[in-house]
Amino acid sequence: MTRFLAEHFVQSPQWTWYILFYFFFAGLAAGAYVLGTLLRFSGDPRDEPAARIAFLVCFPATVICPVLLTADLGVSWWKFWHMMVDVTPGDTGLNFKYWSPMSVGVWGLLVFGFFVTVSAFDAWLSNRRSAGIVPMPLNRAFNVLGAVVAIFIASYTGVLLTVSNQPVWSDTWVLGGLFLASGLSGSAALLALLIRNRPDAGFSLGRLHQADGYFSVLELALIVVFFITVGAAGTLAREVPWLPLWAIAVAGVAGSLVEARGHLRMQTAGGAGTVAGVRLDTVVVSVLVLLGVLALRAAVIFSAQ
Amino acid sequence: MCNGCRNCIAACPYGVIGINQQTGTAHKCTLCYDRLQGGLEPACAKACPTQSIQFGPLAELQQAADVRLAALHSQGATQAQLYGRDDKVYGGLNAFFLLMDKPETYGLPNADNAKLPSRNDVGGYLTAAVTAVLAVIAGLVAFRRRGTG
Ligand code: SF4
Ligand code: SF4
Numbered sequence: 001m002t003r004f005l006a007e008h009f010v011q012s013p014q015w016t017w018y019i020l021f022y023f024f025f026a027g028l029a030a031g032a033y034v035l036g037t038l039l040r041f042s043g044d045p046r047d048e049p050a051a052r053i054a055f056l057v058c059f060p061a062t063v064i065c066p067v068l069l070t071a072d073l074g075v076s077w078w079k080f081w082h083m084m085v086d087v088t089p090g091d092t093g094l095n096f097k098y099w100s101p102m103s104v105g106v107w108g109l110l111v112f113g114f115f116v117t118v119s120a121f122d123a124w125l126s127n128r129r130s131a132g133i134v135p136m137p138l139n140r141a142f143n144v145l146g147a148v149v150a151i152f153i154a155s156y157t158g159v160l161l162t163v164s165n166q167p168v169w170s171d172t173w174v175l176g177g178l179f180l181a182s183g184l185s186g187s188a189a190l191l192a193l194l195i196r197n198r199p200d201a202g203f204s205l206g207r208l209h210q211a212d213g214y215f216s217v218l219e220l221a222l223i224v225v226f227f228i229t230v231g232a233a234g235t236l237a238r239e240v241p242w243l244p245l246w247a248i249a250v251a252g253v254a255g256s257l258v259e260a261r262g263h264l265r266m267q268t269a270g271g272a273g274t275v276a277g278v279r280l281d282t283v284v285v286s287v288l289v290l291l292g293v294l295a296l297r298a299a300v301i302f303s304a305q
Numbered sequence: 306m307c308n309g310c311r312n313c314i315a316a317c318p319y320g321v322i323g324i325n326q327q328t329g330t331a332h333k334c335t336l337c338y339d340r341l342q343g344g345l346e347p348a349c350a351k352a353c354p355t356q357s358i359q360f361g362p363l364a365e366l367q368q369a370a371d372v373r374l375a376a377l378h379s380q381g382a383t384q385a386q387l388y389g390r391d392d393k394v395y396g397g398l399n400a401f402f403l404l405m406d407k408p409e410t411y412g413l414p415n416a417d418n419a420k421l422p423s424r425n426d427v428g429g430y431l432t433a434a435v436t437a438v439l440a441v442i443a444g445l446v447a448f449r450r451r452g453t454g
Contacts, residue, residue, distance in 0.1 A: 008318075009318055009319060009320050009412045009413065009414060010314070010315065010316075010317060010318060010320050011314050011320040011322070011323065012314070013311040013312070013314040013315040014311060014314075014324070015311065015315070034440075034441075034444070035444065038441070038444035038445060038448050039448055041445065041448070042445075042448035042449065042450055043450050044448075044450050044451075047448060072310075073308055073309045073310065073329060074326070074329040075309075075326075075327070075328065075329035076307070076308050076309040076329030076330055077329075079306060079307075079308035079309070079329075080308060082306050082307075082308040083308060083310070087306050088306065099423045099426055100312070100423075101426075101429075102310060102312045151433075151437045155430075155433035155436070155437065156433075158429065158433070159425075159426070159429035159430055159433060162425040162428070162429040163422045163423060163425045163429060164312075164315035164316055164422045164425075165315065165316055165318045165422055166315050169315075170422065170425055173425055173428030173429050173431075173432050174432050175429065176429045176430060176432050176433030176436070177432040177433045177435065177436030177437075178436075180433055180436050180437060180440065181436055181440060184440050184444075204448075207447055207448050208447075210447040211443065211444050211447035211448065213447075214440075214443030214444070214446065214447055215440055215443060215444075217443075218436060218439055218440060218443070222432075222436065267451075
């Protein structure tokens with residue numbers, strides 16, 4: 001049982017607002033990339049408009065990430081590149097530590113930026129002249145590689161917290177999976193919000209809500225495991241002040257589940273998820289889910305410090 | 306060169322590292338590196354009026370500590386222990402302490418919970434990987450082809 005004793009004598013690293021919003025946008029960008037890829041793999045051409053929107057929305061959400069990370073460095077923001085390049089005289093080279101999620105994450109973000117830029121440009125071009133820069137079969141392989149990197153980006157932020165000596169963060173191993181599930185749920189909600197008024201992409205609306213429902217089941221299960229592991233480590237009391245944030249996160253999950261259930265019912269009744277019938281639900285539920293994604297990360301980040 | 310990411314602060318189990326708000330870089334005790342270069346001992350050891358902080362070759366300090374501990378034990382202070390002298394905590398520390406109670410009382414990790422952050426690498430990534438597999442399956446199920454509606 002002593003293995004679970006949590007006596008953390010560390011100081012707080014003061015990872016707060018910039019990091020919170022970085023985690024938020026990284027989760028959404030990476031989730032959107034994964035969803036764009038999965039929508040393309042559905043094999044239904046009616047999902048292509050939504051897939052393109054997914055790749056397009058990745059771009060701004062990814063661009064903001066390094067901005068937030070450098071802003072977090074404060075006065076030494078211009079030394080961001082030291083993450084990647086060792087400038088020690090006589091020992092120069094690249095910095096890469098596979099055991100440090102921060103080191104791997106910085107490289108991952110660079111690689112993800114490449115995939116996002118190409119896929120977003122390709123989607124933009126496809127929308128304008130109905131053919132992208134990459135031929136479709138090749139594009140799919142490219143998207144799969146990008147989605148693997150995206151999955152890493154969505155989850156490493158949680159692993160980064162876990163791989164520390166901070167209370168709560170290092171008491172549980174679920175944060176990587178939890179942030180991934182929540183990022184996917186949030187990006188499905190965001191895409192639903194963006195396509196709700198687009199008749200060309202309306203076909204994917206119900207499908208996105210359905211996917212959001214599945215991701216939310218995963219998220220809910222991982223939230224339960226989070227509380228069990230943190231409870232076993234004896235640091236559950238740290239979550240008490242943040243229960244309102246947890247309530248928002250759970251409300252987002254509940255909203256996703258209710259919406260997904262509605263769409264599943266519509267489907268079994270023969271409906272194809274029409275745009276008009278669900279417009280209000282989509283706005284309310286998507287906003288709730290996105291708030292939940294933010295609240296979940298805030299609750300985890302702040303409860304340790 | 307430090308860029309102020311503060312990852313070391315999240316990792317240091319002794320709360321030793323702080324961030325300098327002026328320079329945006331991490332700072333910690335260097336055992337007065339500049340004084341050592343000049344043949345001087347660290348300022349804290351020099352200043353300490355009760356000789357509680359001692360500086361010197363490790364083997365000599367270990368020997369002195371062992372003698373002191375034996376003396377305390379013989380005086381009946383059986384709870385006295387050396388912290389960081391053996392390899393139980395982080396494989397042994399080059400700075401060690403004489404404690405009169407268990408390490409937790411002093412805000413120090415004990416032999417059971419002195420763990421490196423990298424202990425969580427495998428569990429963290431594994432959970433993410435399992436979640437990823439389940440999520441991809443879920444996505445494929447949600448987006449599976451259905452008629453031509
Ligand atoms: S010394 Fe600490 S704050 Fe500076 S770059 Fe290294 S981990 Fe980051
Ligand atoms: S050597 Fe250990 S105690 Fe010292 S600053 Fe680094 S992690 Fe902290």
